[in-house]
Structures are given as structure tokens and as C-alpha cells.
Amino acid sequence: xxxxxxxxxxxxxxxxxxxxxxxxxxxxxxxxxxxxxxxxxxxxxxxxxxxxxxxxxxxxxxxxxxxxxxxxxxxxxxxxxxxxxxxxxxxxxxxxxxxxxxxxxxxxxxxxxxxxxxxxxxxxxxxxxxxxxxxxxxxxxxxxxxxxxxxxxxxxxxxxxxxxxxxxxxxxxxxxxxxxxxxxxxxxxxxxxxxxxxxxxxxxxxxxxxxxxxxxxxxxxxxxxxxxxxxxxxxxxxxxxxxxxxxxxxxxxxxxxxxxxxxxxxxxxxxxxxxxxxxxxxxxxxxxxxxxxxxxxxxxxxxxxxxxxxxxxxxxxxxxxxxxxxxxxxxxxxxxxxxxxxxxxxxxxxxxxxxxxxxxxxxxxxxxxxxxxxxxxxxxxxxxxxxxxxxxxxxxxxxxxxxxxxxxxxxxxxxxxxxxxxxxxxxxxxxxxxxxxxxxxxxxxxxxxxxxxxxxxxxxxxxxxxxxxxxxxxxxxxxxx
Numbered sequence: 001x002x003x004x005x006x007x008x009x010x011x012x013x014x015x016x017x018x019x020x021x022x023x024x025x026x027x028x029x030x031x032x033x034x035x036x037x038x039x040x041x042x043x044x045x046x047x048x049x050x051x052x053x054x055x056x057x058x059x060x061x062x063x064x065x066x067x068x069x070x071x072x073x074x075x076x077x078x079x080x081x082x083x084x085x086x087x088x089x090x091x092x093x094x095x096x097x098x099x100x101x102x103x104x105x106x107x108x109x110x111x112x113x114x115x116x117x118x119x120x121x122x123x124x125x126x127x128x129x130x131x132x133x134x135x136x137x138x139x140x141x142x143x144x145x146x147x148x149x150x151x152x153x154x155x156x157x158x159x160x161x162x163x164x165x166x167x168x169x170x171x172x173x174x175x176x177x178x179x180x181x182x183x184x185x186x187x188x189x190x191x192x193x194x195x196x197x198x199x200x201x202x203x204x205x206x207x208x209x210x211x212x213x214x215x216x217x218x219x220x221x222x223x224x225x226x227x228x229x230x231x232x233x234x235x236x237x238x239x240x241x242x243x244x245x246x247x248x249x250x251x252x253x254x255x256x257x258x259x260x261x262x263x264x265x266x267x268x269x270x271x272x273x274x275x276x277x278x279x280x281x282x283x284x285x286x287x288x289x290x291x292x293x294x295x296x297x298x299x300x301x302x303x304x305x306x307x308x309x310x311x312x313x314x315x316x317x318x319x320x321x322x323x324x325x326x327x328x329x330x331x332x333x334x335x336x337x338x339x340x341x342x343x344x345x346x347x348x349x350x351x352x353x354x355x356x357x358x359x360x361x362x363x364x365x366x367x368x369x370x371x372x373x374x375x376x377x378x379x380x381x382x383x384x385x386x387x388x389x390x391x392x393x394x395x396x397x398x399x400x401x402x403x404x405x406x407x408x409x410x411x412x413x414x415x416x417x418x419x420x421x422x423x424x425x426x427x428x429x430x431x432x433x434x435x436x437x438x439x440x441x442x443x444x445x446x447x448x449x450x451x452x453x454x455x456x457x458x459x460x461x462x463x464x465x466x467x468x469x470x471x472x473x474x475x476x477x478x479x480x481x
Contacts, residue, residue, distance in 0.1 A: 003032060003033070004034070005032050005034045005035065006035050006187075007036075007037055008187065008194070008204055008206075009037065011194060011201065011204075013190070014041060015035040016036045017036075017038060018035070019034060020034055020180070020209075022089050025090070025091035025328045025329065025331055026091050031088045032089070032184055034187070036209065037206050037207070046216070049146040049202070049203075050145075052173055053145055053146055056171050056173050056199050057142060057171040059171055062116070063198075064169060065112040065115040067168060068108050068169060069108070070192070070195060071108045071193060075104055075108065078188075079105075082188055083098040084097070084320075085184055086100060086101070086156060086182075086185050087327075089156065089181070089182045089183075090185075091327045091329070091361065092282060093327045094320055094322060096282060101157060103444055104157045106444050107165050107461060111461045112169070114462050115168070118169065119469075121138055121140050123136055123138055134477060134479050134480070138473070138476065139471050139472070139474075140472060141170075142469055143172035144468060145221070146173045146224070147172050147173070147225075147468055148175050148222040148224065149174055149226045150227045150237075152229045154285040154286060154287075155282075156179060156182035156184075157185040157189070160185065160186040160189055162461075162464065163226050164193075164203065166459075167468055168198065168202070168203070170469050172468045173202045175203075175206060175216070176204070177206055178205065180207065181330055186207075189205065217237055224244065224245045224246075225237060225241065225245070226247045226457075226459075226464070227246065228248075228250075229250070230251060231250045231381075231453050231454075234250045235453075238456075246456065246457070247458070248457065249287070249455045250450065250453065250454050250455040251383075251453070252288055252291075252439075253291050253379075253380070253381055253405045253406075253407040254287075254410060254412075254438075255405075255439065256290045256292070256412040257411065257415075258271050258293065258295045258299055258303055259296050259299075259414060259415045260394075262299065263302075268299060268302055269306060271306075271414045274437060275290050275307055275387070276307060276365075278290050279387040280311065280326045280365045281440070283327055283384065283385055284383060284386060285329060288409055288439050288441075288442060289383075292387075292389075292390070293390070294390055294398050294401045294402060296394065296395075297392065304389055307389065311355070314326050326365055326385055327362070329363060332360050334383070335360070335362065335384070336358070338385075339363060341375075341377045341380075341386070342368070342377065345368060345376075348372045350372065350375070352368055353367040353368060353369060354366065354367050363384055363385055363386075364385070365385045367386075367388075368387070368389070369390070379405070381407065399427045399428060402429075402430070406453045407450065408453075409450040409454040409455075410431060410439035411428050411433055412440070413434070413436075414436060416436075421433075430454075431449045431450040431454065445460055447459075447460045
């Protein structure tokens with residue numbers, strides 16, 4: 001794992017003059033060296049993608065579908081190898097890394113299926129008015145152009161897949177920038193794509209340093225930007241290119257609501273287990289991890305000790321161990337930031353119920369109650385294994401508490417009442433509402449994205465394809481309809 005990794009320029013492996021090190025956040029060991037593209041190589045990749053855009057848009061659906069099917073199958077064949085790589089560069093526990101590979105397998109399979117059925121066309125009679133007599137409109141979707149995909153560190157394979165697979169399925173060339181902390185998983189996709197018959201230039205994977213990104217973002221040959229990452233960076237990108245199409249999947253402050261009808265011992269055990277697991281999975285480094293629990297007063301006193309016990313049962317340690325539930329954060333700086341936010345909340349009056357300890361890049365699974373409004377932990381996305389619990393009186397107060405956030409990605413509501421489920425769907429200002437479970441559930445084929453400061457646009461293969469394309473109408477005249 002310590003060799004120098006080339007990058008992928010217009011479908012072929014290339015190296016540059018410089019390299020950077022990828023190290024394990026768990027023990028600091030060198031995982032690999034990555035070659036960095038120089039300015040001329042980046043320009044070559046952009047020029048190649050721009051030049052091939054019309055050819056790629058016209059590629060037969062079966063060619064694109066076959067390539068996507070191939071990547072899906074090869075990911076499945078190499079699951080253990082790739083999971084070990086994800087765990088090494090990201091610090092993700094191996095069991096979660098295997099799950100991530102499985103999700104990427106599905107993403108490419110879904111994309112192959114969508115490539116075969118996307119853009120079937122819709123015929124619309126226009127003779128509903130006299131002026132349209134004998135006319136028929138046929139609507140199809142065409143790529144907007146080359147996609148610039150910018151992926152984050154927390155799901156270094158699957159969130160690269162969510163950029164690459166829909167672009168290929170839609171016939172849009174893509175330039176992918178993996179996260180600097182975790183580029184190796186994205187580069188693996190290049191190995192698999194290179195085994196296909198996709199046109200040269202239709203894809204590149206460039207581990208470009210962050211300080212080189214503004215020029216790529218501004219490049220007029222890249223009219224579509226798909227970014228997953230922080231709110232600050234995402235909106236800075238959008239503000240800098242107001243005439244481009246930007247899909248932004250940004251932060252969250254995921255809330256799990258436990259209502260009064262979810263009151264049996266079995267109900268509360270299930271809720272506590274799910275909350276504990278999904279406030280800490282991926283080290284809490286998921287935009288839809290559970291950060292806030294909002295519990296009805298009628299169940300609060302029975303639920304809280306269950307949550308604390310379930311959190312304390314999370315196994316922490318070496319991410320390569322199959323038994324580990326919670327590994328390190330992506331860096332020691334990330335863990336120090338989480339530590340400072342918890343300290344601020346406690347000094348402001350929050351009650352620390354468990355956790356609160358840091359060891360290098362690792363931060364212990366933590367639960368707090370009575371976190372004062374206005375503290376950083378109450379307002380921002382912690383992106384760490386930290387959970388806050390608050391008591392409310394009734395459904396209306398619970399839903400108001402969910403909405404009392406600048407973020408609106410997903411929310412979970414533990415209830416058995418289908419009427420409450422529909423009221424939650426209407427009332428909660430989020431991109432997705434999950435009933436009977438935590439907000440952390442995501443199926444890779446469903447529309448995924450947020451409201452408010454959690455971003456714009458939707459991922460999920462078909463929905464990303466719609467973002468990457470636009471409708472073009474063909475009007476036929478003189479027909480006997």
C-alpha cells in the first residue's frame with residue numbers, strides 16, 4: 001500500500017513531478033504516495049473532456065451501461081481489497097468500509113439500469129389549441145456539458161461513485177477530484193473504468209490540491225459542478241460561478257425525534273440502539289449522522305439511560321478489527337475541534353453523560369444533555385461522535401425543535417402513527433423524513449439532498465442524471481394526429 005499512485009488523465013495513467021503522502025489517521029503510517037497533476041496536465045484533461053462531449057453524449061446506451069455494469073462487478077470482486085484501502089486511508093472501521101464498497105457496487109449497477117431507460121422521450125400533442133393543429137412535441141434530455149465532481153473524505157469511494165456513475169449514465173464527461181486526505185479509493189475507480197470501452201477523454205480522476213481548484217471551478221468548459229462537502233466551501237463555489245449549474249450536498253444537524261406513542265420497552269430499546277449506532281458510525285463523520293435527539297417528556301426519562309448505555313457499548317479502537325464500531329476521525333485536528341466544541345458546551349452548562357475524551361485523532365462516543373442554545377455544538381454540524389439529547393412536550397414542540405436549525409438534510413421520527421408520519425413529512429424543513437428510524441438511512445437510488453443551508457439539488461442516480469442534463473423539445477409539424 002506504500003507505492004506511488006498515478007492519476008488518470010483522459011482514461012490513461014499519468015504521473016506528475018510532485019507527490020503527496022496519504023497517512024492513516026489511526027496510527028500515522030504511510031498508506032501511499034499520490035502523484036499530483038501539474039497545470040498542463042489539468043488543462044489536457046479539461047480540453048479532452050470538452051472535445052469529446054458531443055461524441056460521448058451520442059454514445060449508445062448499451063455501451064455506457066456495459067461499462068457501468070463492468071465497474072459494478074469489478075468492485076464486488078475486489079471488495080475486501082478496496083475495503084482495506086478505505087479503512088487505511090480514512091480510518092473507517094473495516095465493517096463500515098465493506099458496507100461502503102457494497103453501496104458503490106449498487107450505485108454503478110443502478111446507473112447501468114438508468115442508462116438503459118433514461119431519455120426515452122415524451123410525446124405531447126400540441127393541438128389542444130388551434131394554433132398547434134398537426135403538431136407534436138417530443139421532449140428528450142441532453143447533457144449540459146462536462147461535469148466537475150468534487151468529492152469529500154468521509155465516503156471516499158461511494159461519494160466518488162455518486163459523481164462518476166450518473167455522469168457516465170447520462171453521457172456527460174466527468175473530471176473527478178477526490179478529497180486530498182483520501183484519494184486512493186477514487187483512483188481505484190480509474191483502474192476499473194480503464195478496463196471499459198468508454199471514449200478517451202470522457203473521464204479523468206485528478207487529485208488536484210485544494211488551492212488549485214478555483215481555476216477549475218471558473219473554467220467555462222465545465223458548466224456543471226457537483227460538490228459534496230462543507231457549507232462554507234459549497235456556497236463559495238456557487239457564489240463564484242452564478243451562471244453554472246451547481247449541485248451542492250452540504251452539512252446537516254440530523255435530528256431523531258422520539259414521540260410519546262413510541263413507548264414500549266421494545267420501542268425504546270430499538271430507538272436507543274439505532275441512535276447510538278448512527279451517531280457514532282463513520283466516527284460521526286456523516287452528514288446524516290444523529291447529532292440531536294428530541295424526545296417527548298413522556299418517554300425521555302426511560303429513553304435517556306438506554307441511549308447512554310447503548311453509546312457506551314460501542315466498541316472503539318483499531319479500524320482494522322472486525323469488532324470495532326468507532327474508529328478515529330480523519331485527523332487529529334478534526335478531533336481537537338470536536339473536543340473544543342464539547343468543552344464549550346459543558347462550560348456553558350451542558351451535562352456530560354458519557355464520553356468527552358480525546359486520544360490523538362480518536363474521540364470517545366459522547367452524549368450530552370441540556371446543551372444551551374447558541375453554543376457551537378447546538379448550532380453547527382459537529383461531524384464527530386457526539387450526541388445531544390433534549391426534552392420536549394408534544395409533537396408540535398418536537399417538530400419546531402427540528403426546524404430550529406439552519407440545516408435541513410434529513411430527520412428521523414420514531415412513531416407508529418401514520419397520520420403523524422404525514423404531518424412530519426409536511427412540517428419538517430428537510431430533504432428527507434425517515435419514519436421509525438434515524439435520519440441516517442439512505443438508499444443510493446432515492447433522491448438525496450437538503451433544504452435551507454444543507455444544499456441544493458439532489459443526488460441518487462436518476463436524480464443526479466436529471467441535474468446533469470436539460471430538456472430539449474423537438475416540434476414536429478404537419479402530422480395527422
